[in-house]
Amino acid sequence: MMKWKEIPPGMVILEPGSALKFKTGSWRAFKPRWIKDNCINCLLCWLYCPDNAVKVKGGKRQDFDYDYCKGCGICALECPGKKGNKAIVMEEEVK
Amino acid sequence: MTKVVAVTGNEAVANAFRQIEPDVCAAYPITPQTELMQRFASFVSNGQVKTELILVESEHSAISACVGAAAAGGRVATATSSQGLALMWEILFIASGLRLPIVMPVVNRALSAPINIHCDHSDAMGARDSGWIQLWSENAQEAYDNTIQAFRIAEHMDIRLPVMVCYDGFIISHSIERIEYLDDEVVKRFVGEYKTLYPLLDIDKPKSYGPLILTDLYMEVRKAHAEVYKNVPKVVLKVAKEFEKISGRKYGLFESYRLDDAEIGIVILNSAAGTTKDVIDEYRDKGVKVGLLKPRLFRPFPYEEIGNALKHLKAVSVLDRADAFGGSFGPLYLDIATSLCNFDEKPLLINRIYGLGGRDYMPEHAAEVIEELREITKKGKIKSFKEYIGVRE
Numbered sequence: 001m002m003k004w005k006e007i008p009p010g011m012v013i014l015e016p017g018s019a020l021k022f023k024t025g026s027w028r029a030f031k032p033r034w035i036k037d038n039c040i041n042c043l044l045c046w047l048y049c050p051d052n053a054v055k056v057k058g059g060k061r062q063d064f065d066y067d068y069c070k071g072c073g074i075c076a077l078e079c080p081g082k083k084g085n086k087a088i089v090m091e092e093e094v095k
Numbered sequence: 096m097t098k099v100v101a102v103t104g105n106e107a108v109a110n111a112f113r114q115i116e117p118d119v120c121a122a123y124p125i126t127p128q129t130e131l132m133q134r135f136a137s138f139v140s141n142g143q144v145k146t147e148l149i150l151v152e153s154e155h156s157a158i159s160a161c162v163g164a165a166a167a168g169g170r171v172a173t174a175t176s177s178q179g180l181a182l183m184w185e186i187l188f189i190a191s192g193l194r195l196p197i198v199m200p201v202v203n204r205a206l207s208a209p210i211n212i213h214c215d216h217s218d219a220m221g222a223r224d225s226g227w228i229q230l231w232s233e234n235a236q237e238a239y240d241n242t243i244q245a246f247r248i249a250e251h252m253d254i255r256l257p258v259m260v261c262y263d264g265f266i267i268s269h270s271i272e273r274i275e276y277l278d279d280e281v282v283k284r285f286v287g288e289y290k291t292l293y294p295l296l297d298i299d300k301p302k303s304y305g306p307l308i309l310t311d312l313y314m315e316v317r318k319a320h321a322e323v324y325k326n327v328p329k330v331v332l333k334v335a336k337e338f339e340k341i342s343g344r345k346y347g348l349f350e351s352y353r354l355d356d357a358e359i360g361i362v363i364l365n366s367a368a369g370t371t372k373d374v375i376d377e378y379r380d381k382g383v384k385v386g387l388l389k390p391r392l393f394r395p396f397p398y399e400e401i402g403n404a405l406k407h408l409k410a411v412s413v414l415d416r417a418d419a420f421g422g423s424f425g426p427l428y429l430d431i432a433t434s435l436c437n438f439d440e441k442p443l444l445i446n447r448i449y450g451l452g453g454r455d456y457m458p459e460h461a462a463e464v465i466e467e468l469r470e471i472t473k474k475g476k477i478k479s480f481k482e483y484i485g486v487r488e
Contacts, residue, residue, distance in 0.1 A: 004315035009255060009323075010194035011308060011316050012293045016301035 024051065028071035030090040034063055038087035045075035045088060097275040097342075104235040104267035107274050108174070108200050108260075109134035111242040113144055114282040117198075118169030118289070121149040121160035125179040126212045127264035128202040132174055154179035158186040158197075165195035166304050168294025170246070172197065176264055177204035177218045184222065190257045191226025192320065193304055194292075196249035197257040199227075200242060203365070203416075204264040205452045213453020214264040216364065216417035220426040226320075228258040228327055229394040231364050233350075235272040238262040240344060241391075243277070246286045247334045253326045255292055261393075263366040265453065281341050324395040331392050348397045350389040351404055353379060357386030359468040360405060360442070362431050363414040364390055367449065367456040371414075374461035385465055390427070402434035408442040409472045412464050416450045424481055443471055446481040460485050 008014060041061055046054040053069035055062035076088040102110070105128070112120070112135045120139075122132040139148045147164075151157045157173050165171040175183065180201055190197055201219045205211040219229060230245060232238040238260065245258040262268065277285075293302055308316055328348055335346035352372050354360060363371055368389040378385050388404060390396075405411055413432075415425025423429070428446035435441040447464060450456040463484060471477055 002312060002315060004318040004322075007316050007319035009292065010192065010304070011306055012193075013303040013306055014293070014300075018303075 023067045024070050025053075025065075025067045028069065028093045030071040030073060031066070031093045032064055032069065032071065032073070032076055032088050033091055034061075035085075035087050035089065038082045038085045040080065040082055040087070042080060044078045044080065048074045048078050050074065097277055099273065099275050101271050101273055102235065103130065103269050103271050104238050104262055105131040105202070105269065106134055107235045107239040107276075108242050108262075109138070110276060111239050111282070112146075112172060113138045114277075114279050115170075115172075115243065115246055115286050116144045116283075117146050117172040119147045119149065119161065119164035119171045120173060121151050121157045121164070121171075122173045123151055123154045123157045123175070123179060125154070125176050125204075127204055127214075127268045128174050128176045128179070128200070130268070131200065131202065154182040155186065158183040158190065158199075161197050162186060162190050162193065162195055165190070165197050166193060166294075167296045168291040170250070170289040171195075172199065174200040174202065176202040177206055177212075180218045180222055181206060184225070187222055187225035187227060187257075189305070194255040194323075195257055196246075196255050198242065198245045198249055198260070199257065200238070200260045200262070202264045202268045203261055211452040212264070214266050214366075214416070215451045215453065216261075216415070216426075217420075217451075219259060219261045220417045220419070222259070223394055223426060226256065227394065228254075228256050229392070230258065230260050230331075231391055231393050232260060232262040232267070233365055233368050233389065235262075235267055235270075236274050236344070237391075238267060239274060239276070240338065240342065240346065243282055243285065244331075244334050244338050244346070247337075248327070248330055250290065251330045251334075252290070252292070254323065254330055256323065256327070261365070266366045275342075277342060285338070285341055327395050328392065328397050328400070346391065348390075348392045348400055349404070350387075350391060352387040352389065354386035354388055354404060356384060358384040358409045359465070359472055360386045360388060360408045360411045361414060361461070361464060361468075362388045362390070362405070362411060362427060364393070364416065364427060367414065367416065370456055370458055371461045371464075374458045374465065378462075378465055383465065383469065385468070393430075396430045396434070398430070398434040401431065402438065405431070406435060406438050406441055410443040410445070410468045412445050412447055412468050414447050414449055414464065416448075416456075418448045418451065418483075428481075443475075443477055445471070445477055445479070448481070448483045449485055451483075454485055456485065
């Protein structure tokens with residue numbers, strides 16, 4: 001733990017991207033599950049996610065980043081799904 | 096090279112701003128500061144300075160914009176009074192906590208309620224624990240000089256703290272006095288190029304301001320922050336010495352007036368000190384050994400230096416132009432008492448509240464104070480520790 005003499009002036013954080021070290025995924029009460037068969041790759045879940053927890057590679061939706069997903073459920077709410085079946089459902093986080 | 100002019104306090108400080116040319120100014124008008132920013136706004140619109148002047152919708156926005164601009168890496172200034180300063184309250188702590196060297200003239204005006212537009216010190220006193228350095232000015236010349244020195248003090252690499260330059264509303268801000276302006280070039284050279292520290296706009300070195308610090312680290316952050324204030328008095332003195340070279344005017348942490356051989360003394364801030372000094376001269380002519388101490392650096396308070404300057408006196412009257420509302424002693428009194436409390440031999444100390452809401456402080460009042468001190472020294476007893484003077488009974 002930092003001693004008082006090691007504090008930078010004004011407590012400015014000089015290490016870029018250090019927020020990655022704090023895994024907010026541990027805060028989850030509900031966990032989203034991606035049902036690939038119902039996914040139309042609209043990327044609305046990626047657009048709405050406040051935590052950047054929906055990974056996209058080469059234009060194709062990947063799975064959730066559960067290190068940072070806080071389980072807010074916005075993705076499940078916005079998901080259009082296929083023929084009325086959502087591609088994302090919220091399930092209770094089982095520890 | 097100096098230019099002698101007859102200007103108001105506000106105009107003098109506006110001119111200091113013009114000579115220093117901050118990068119960003121975000122301001123909102125409030126009596127009696129209005130004329131200061133109004134004049135500076137003319138300089139901007141006339142193209143005399145390239146300052147980015149942001150006309151915001153409130154003082155809270157003004158100081159917030161200044162915090163943003165300072166963190167970005169610019170030299171930043173604003174100004175306010177009374178309720179405006181009060182509206183800035185939460186951000187004042189942020190400015191000092193983030194170590195941003197913002198300079199802000201505060202034109203002292205009474206706090207509401209009731210609404211009063213005239214001079215008293217309750218506004219800046221209310222913000223005395225916000226972590227801002229406070230310099231207090233007796234007259235327009237001191238306001239001009241302190242504003243120029245404020246930038247050097249704030250921006251010093253051992254300091255990097257915001258500075259308030261206080262001067263009396265209406266009495267100094269709106270009265271015309273004889274002032275000596277320094278040359279534009281001299282001021283520019285004295286203040287120098289702005290040196291940044293962790294600017295946000297330096298995107299090659301990404302950084303974040305204003306983290307969340309919880310119970311495990313907050314105390315260390317605060318201790319580190321408190322240590323910085325210990326550097327302030329010596330920087331203030333160093334800057335004053337350099338300023339003396341370009342202006343011929345001497346400044347210190349406080350002014351001692353006929354104090355060395357005095358037996359009784361008055362401690363008082365800002366313009367009323369000027370009135371009091373005249374009355375002291377009259378009493379000195381009569382053989383009364385009275386002196387005056389006028390603090391200049393009020394925060395951080397130089398307890399040791401002021402304690403040593405006052406401890407030889409038999410009785411001291413501390414005159415406050417603000418009452419700490421809520422049944423306390425006046426703010427200046429509390430600090431003077433603290434500076435003396437640990438000495439074995441110390442003067443009898445009383446607190447007199449004067450001039451609230453712009454009530455005139457006349458030579459008669461100073462005479463009253465001195466007579467009371469003579470009475471106390473003769474009897475060795477204090478009748479009343481705290482009183483309001485100049486009140487209709």
